[in-house]
Amino acid sequence: MTEHDAFACRVLRRETHESRSVSTVVAMLLLLVVAAAAVVAAVLVFLDQRVVGVDPRAVVDAAVAAPRGLDPTVVVGVGAVVAFVGLVLLAKGLLPGRRPRHTMPSDRLAVVVDDEVLASAAARAARGATRLGPDAVVGTVGRRTVDVVLRPAAGVDVPAVAAKDAVDREFDAMDVVPAVHARVRVQPTGRVDG
Amino acid sequence: MNATNRVLSRVALVVTGLALFVLGVATVLVQTVPWAADRWHDAARAALGDLGADAPHEAAIAAWAWVLGGAVLLGVLALVVLSGLGGGRAGTVVEDDGSAAGLPGVVRIDAAAVQHALSSAVGAMPQVASLAVDVHRVRGRRALRIRVRPRKGASPREVTTRVEEIVADLDALLGGPLPVLLEIARGGAGSSRPDRVR
Numbered sequence: 124m125t126e127h128d129a130f131a132c133r134v135l136r137r138e139t140h141e142s143r144s145v146s147t148v149v150a151m152l153l154l155l156v157v158a159a160a161a162v163v164a165a166v167l168v169f170l171d172q173r174v175v176g177v178d179p180r181a182v183v184d185a186a187v188a189a190p191r192g193l194d195p196t197v198v199v200g201v202g203a204v205v206a207f208v209g210l211v212l213l214a215k216g217l218l219p220g221r222r223p224r225h226t227m228p229s230d231r232l233a234v235v236v237d238d239e240v241l242a243s244a245a246a247r248a249a250r251g252a253t254r255l256g257p258d259a260v261v262g263t264v265g266r267r268t269v270d271v272v273l274r275p276a277a278g279v280d281v282p283a284v285a286a287k288d289a290v291d292r293e294f295d296a297m298d299v300v301p302a303v304h305a306r307v308r309v310q311p312t313g314r315v316d317g
Numbered sequence: 318m319n320a321t322n323r324v325l326s327r328v329a330l331v332v333t334g335l336a337l338f339v340l341g342v343a344t345v346l347v348q349t350v351p352w353a354a355d356r357w358h359d360a361a362r363a364a365l366g367d368l369g370a371d372a373p374h375e376a377a378i379a380a381w382a383w384v385l386g387g388a389v390l391l392g393v394l395a396l397v398v399l400s401g402l403g404g405g406r407a408g409t410v411v412e413d414d415g416s417a418a419g420l421p422g423v424v425r426i427d428a429a430a431v432q433h434a435l436s437s438a439v440g441a442m443p444q445v446a447s448l449a450v451d452v453h454r455v456r457g458r459r460a461l462r463i464r465v466r467p468r469k470g471a472s473p474r475e476v477t478t479r480v481e482e483i484v485a486d487l488d489a490l491l492g493g494p495l496p497v498l499l500e501i502a503r504g505g506a507g508s509s510r511p512d513r514v515r
Contacts, residue, residue, distance in 0.1 A: 126496075127494075127496070129456075130455065130456070130458075130460065130496040131496075133455065133456065134318060134455060134460070134496075134498050137318065137323070138318065138498065138500065142319075142321055142323060142326075143323070143326055143327060143330060144321060144326065144402050144403070146330060147326040147329060147330055147398065147399075147402065148399065148402065150329065150330055150333040150334070151329065151333075151395040151396075151398050151399045152395075153333070153337075154333060154391055154392070154394075154395040155392055155395045155396070157388075157391070158388040158389070158391040158392035158395065159388075159392065160388075161384055161385070161387070161388035161391075162385060162388045162389065162392075164381075164384065165381045165382070165384045165385035165388065166385070168377065168378075168381045169378070169381065178370065179368075180368060180369055180370040180372075180377070181370055183365055183368040183369050183370075184369045184370055184371075186361070186365070187358070187361040187362060187365050187366070187369065188358075189347050189348065189354065189357065190347060190348045190349075190354055193348065195348055195349070198344060198345075198348045199344075199345050199348050199349065201344065202340075202341045202342070202343075202344030202345035202348065203341065203345060204341070205337050205338075205340055205341030205344065206337070206338050206340075206341025206342045206344075206345065207341070208337055208341075209333075209334045209335065209336065209337025209338030209339070209340070209341055210334065210338050211334070212330050212331075212333055212334030212337065213330075213331060213334030213335055213338055214334075215330055215334070216327050216328075216330030216331035216334055217331060227473060227474070227477060229477055229481060229499075230481075231481050231484055231485065231494070231497070232477065232480065232481060232484060232497050232498070232499045233496070233497070233498045233499065234473075234477050234498075234499045234500075234501070235498070235499075235500050235501070236473045236501040237501065237502050237503040239503035239504075240467060240471075240473055240501050240502070240503055241473065243469050243470050243471075244470060244471065244472050244473055246470065247469075247470030247471075247472075250470075293472065293474075296472070296474045297472075297473055297474045298474075
């Protein structure tokens with residue numbers, strides 16, 4: 124593996140996946156708040172003080188005695204919120220977190236392309252083959268598909284095969300990874316303004 | 318392209334998420350299911366008894382000291398994870414003191430010089446609406462990131478080919494290849510205007 128390959132491999136993997144830094148910051152701030160609360164509680168016990176009339180030891184006793192003496196709605200509500208936050212963080216950490224991007228092979232560069240850019244290139248290619256107006260062609264790019272929808276004015280015949288060829292040629296030249304499969308559809312309900 | 322330690326932050330996320338999830342679900346179960354409440358009483362009396370108000374003074378101090386230590390450790394771990402985020406920008410592209418037998422001194426090429434050179438070269442392309450160039454440290458080496466926002470409908474392959482040529486010129490200028498990431502991104506100023514007919 125050459126140096127270019129090693130660089131491209133690392134950088135492209137990072138650029139096509141989410142960094143999760145926002146959720147990490149949220150999770151760590153939560154932990155810091157919990158840790159600070161525990162420190163304050165311990166110091167209060169050492170000094171034999173109480174804050175707004177609450178002794179940390181009494182709080183522990185109440186928790187040990189649960190569910191006696193606690194309001195079920197509040198406890199279940201708080202528990203559900205905590206579990207939900209945990210589930211969201213867990214999902215953020217475990218899911219692959221792919222970004223809507225493709226990579227393009229190049230001898231010299233590591234190249235990533237936003238899917239939106241690919242979609243607009245596909246729409247432009249189809250437009251060039253069909254002479255439709257800019258609003259009459261819409262492209263969408265998924266991970267392995269590119270969908271081009273042609274919306275000609277009512278009564279106008281569209282060379283859909285030529286459009287598909289043009290889109291295929293465009294994507295053959297780009298050679299994106301993961302490879303995408305082109306589909307061109309003509310929307311049967313024509314427009315009047317065309 | 319920054320220097321975030323992604324494995325560390327992912328592990329931290331999973332551990333925190335799992336802990337919060339288990340805690341939340343356990344709270345709900347203890348409150349609603351009598352069997353879970355019984356189990357909780359047995360476990361909590363043994364584990365948390367010394368933290369309560371009825372515990373003897375000596376035992377209470379020892380137990381709360383453990384709480385204090387654990388909390389400080391938890392806070393430090395959280396700060397370690399937070400400090401691993403971001404960073405990795407570099408101000409220089411090349412720093413070279415030449416051959417050992419040569420003249421004493423150092424050649425340093427600032428990031429700004431390369432940024433200006435690339436901006437004027439890449440910005441002159443008709444397909445490009447706006448761009449940004451910055452220098453990062455990747456695996457101990459300097460690497461360039463060129464973020465191009467093309468005009469609507471521009472062909473990414475054309476943009477890549479043109480940038481490859483420009484980067485080849487830059488290699489000749491710097492005397493060696495520099496790792497380059499080209500990011501062709503959506504949006505940005507002027508990208509809604511379609512590419513002009515050429």
